[in-house]
Amino acid sequence: MHRGKGMKFVGDSRVPAERKPNIPKDYSEYPGKTEAFWPNFLLREWMVGAVFLVGYLCLTVAHPSPLERMADPTDSGYIPLPDWYFLFLYQLLKYEFASGPYTVIGAVVIPGIAFGALLLAPWLDRGPERRPIKRPIASSIMLIAVACVIFLTWEAVDHHDWEAAAQQGAIVEDVEVDETAEGFEIWTTQQNCINCHGGDMLGGAAAPSVFQSDYSKEEVMDIIINGAEGMPAGQFEGTDEELETLAAFIANDGQNPDE
């Protein structure tokens, strides 16, 4: 590199006027089969990345991300659950030695020691030896820690009532039934229907809401006349015209179809 007197710059800038050739380094004398990152290795790395991305996208398409119903802070019966990678910390707080009066131990002391040791690992394990087998204390502590994390996560998953969790968070569709509509008046006269589906049409212990599935008017009429799974046929008492009005009312999600 040119130094001192006689240096030339581009214009009045500090950029040297002398051009350096853009030539890759020569790795042929490096130990082993060393190769250049650019472009040799990067091309291969991209292929690994592409395969990884395909797997990632398949996962995304096969399992859309979950969304429960909107947060309702007044629902005190909800059983909370953090995302899976916090489960081990969450599970720790359920044990007697780390809960109640000892919450500090489970919330601060144990995670603090574990993560503090992780952060300070280079100063806790100072020997020059790098092979895991040659530094048994460090290796075994890490193995035990990993086993504990896996075990705690497993326990948390095992203890959690997943069915109840799916139900408590499920999105409930709001159906507003127009109680002044002609269809609803017909419904109030149908004691057979009300017995199972309820006076509000939204279902009960014996049958689901009549609006649960998106049936067309014809399909609704067919189900009322011929019955369906768990529902007897021919329960409707009235004229065909009334039946048609009621079916149209149900197919239109509880609103007068004329509007």
Next chain:
Amino acid sequence: MLQKIYDWVDERLDITPMWRDIADHEVPEHVNPAHHFSAFVYCFGGLTFFVTVIQILSGMFLTMYYVPDIIHAYESVFFLQNEVTHGVIVRGMHHWGASLVIVMMFLHTLRVFFTGSYKKPRELNWVVGVLIFFVMLGLGFTGYLLPWDMKAYFATVVGLEIAEAAPVVGGFAKMLLAGGEIIGAQTLTRFFAIHVFFLPGALLGLLAAHFYMIRKQGISGPL
């Protein structure tokens, strides 16, 4: 043409040394899976960065629809999930990416630990790496609240209760994160700010330090 543009810029800014610094470094045999298949364990760090880039990109697109207030947050996520073209894919990538980052980072940490790569002279890089781990966990915690659905809300309630259990600083930490006595509107905007500005800013700084140190010191040698 491209060469001419390069030369034009290079003449004015002398970018060749910079480009050679970024592009020109060796990949030793013992970390190259093409030569030793078991060297695939050295890919975890790169894959963590790959997923992080996807997280940043998908997150940028999510904020085009997301509204961080308690009335519209849920509605905007629901709309994104069910109405927006490919919204379910973008949100899905961000959702699964969050888990993948944790998995890949965990594997990367184990690789570095069991190859003893954190030893002298690489202690500082290990510390920066563990700090990145903490930032990632923070991103996971704050991001979980943002859809404002049942699981998000109650997980945050529990998480902040745990934070409150810490002696001395617990009450302050909870107040700082929740922005008040109750977990509500203020908490959501704070978590949004932390998730989208504070932690990503810290993350980018730490990543820059992480990569600079790797380049400066080179990858650790074979065992």
